[in-house]
Structures are given as C-alpha cells and as structure tokens.
Amino acid sequence: AIDSNFDQNRERAGDENGVAVWGPVEPPAKLGIHGTHVAVDYDICLADGACLENCPVDVFTWVDTPDHPVSETKVEPTNEDQCIDCMLCVDICPVDAIDVDAS
Ligand code: SF4
Incomplete structure (x- = not known):
C-alpha cells in the first residue's frame, strides 16, 4: 500500500502534468x-481505473507510462485541488495505491 507519510519519508523529485x-x-x-493532497503511488497502480471512472469531481486523468513493470498507463491526479475528500478512490482501489489527506 501507499505510504501515507510519503511527504515526510520521500524527497520531492519535481513536477509532472502539474502535480508534485x-x-x-x-x-x-x-x-x-x-500528487500531494490526492497521491497515487505509480509503482503500485495497476491501471484498474475505478478511481478515474467514479471520482465525482473528475480529479484523475490517464497518462502513459511505457515499460513500467506493473502497468503501462496510470492515473494522474491532475485536478487534485477539486477533491472533496469523499474517499471513494481510497476505498475502491484494489491495491491501495491512493492516499487522500482529508485532515
Ligand atoms: Fe475524487 Fe473523492 Fe478521491 Fe477526492 S477522495 S479524488 S473527490 S474520489
């Protein structure tokens, strides 16, 4: 599962598609x-897509990740500032790749 303390345990490596x-x-x-408020661990994400299909405010966008060993597409939280903290994506992800900081 994604490390919910990633912002303390990892270094900021840059930005992609407008997200950290x-x-x-x-x-x-x-x-x-x-992502930061809505965070997706790309090394766990297997492109199930339930988060993208079900998010009520369309936070996620597909991006191509060629040659990644788990899946060759991922969901980018490009509209994370629109998130309403419903936690649907966190609950629905089959591999617990998503963390939403609702505090
Ligand atoms: Fe979308 Fe809800 Fe997930 Fe926020 S918590 S990204 S609103 S599904």
Missing part, C-alpha cells in the same frame, strides 16, 4: 508518488 512527484524516480521502472 515524490521520488525515487528512475524511469521506466520507478515512477514515484504523484
């Missing part, structure tokens, strides 16, 4: 955690 990326990042196999 928390390392380590070593493409194509290691892509880090994307």
